[in-house]
Amino acid sequence: MIVNDPDVLAEVQAAFDSYEAALMANDLEALDALFWRSPATIRYGPGQNLYGIDAVTAFRTARVGGSPQRSLSNTVITAFGRDFATANTEFQRVGAARPGRQSQAWARFDDGWRVVAAHISFLGEGS
Template sequence: MLINDPAVVAEVRAAFEAYEAALMANDLEALDAFFWADGRTVRYGPGQNLYGIEEIRAFRLARVGGSPQRTLDHTVITTFGRDYATANTEFQRAGADRPGRQSQTWVRLEAGWRVVAAHISLLSEGA
């Protein structure tokens, strides 16, 4: 199996960076398009477990002001073959005292690269 083909890594990195830009701009339409529009999509976040695209959409619509602004560090994208990838990053929210982590599983579908699973967490004290 081909791991980290440079062309595929570049594709996933571009999708990941576009997702991050949409997140920081609170572009709900773009954010929605980055996720697999399916009931099997999962997003775990601080304070919520969301199952299926409808729950993810509802969460985003209800979140006043969108995601807190943040900077990223230590982003690692790993691709497996041409159609499967993971993206992991650390982040620091503006004004927050503890960092967070984000993991995404990306799959190339007919519509392009889509997040099929995501996990966002904040480090606890002493971690």
């Protein structure tokens, strides 16, 4: 298996950048398109355990105003072969005291790269 093929990294980086732009614009259609349309999709967030694309979509639709604005740092994308990658980043929401972390698992499907699992948390949570 080839790890971090430059062409695959570029594809996943572009998908990741599209996700972040859609998140900051609260573009629900684009966000939904970047997630795998499956009951097997998972998104864990602060206060949510979302199982299946319907739960993810419902959460986004109900979140008034979308995600707070944020800046990213220490983003690491790793590609495993041609069809799977992880994207991990730290973020700082405007006006928030604690930084957050985001992990995504991306898989290549016939129609492009899609998030199949995501996890969002904040430093200081848990023990």
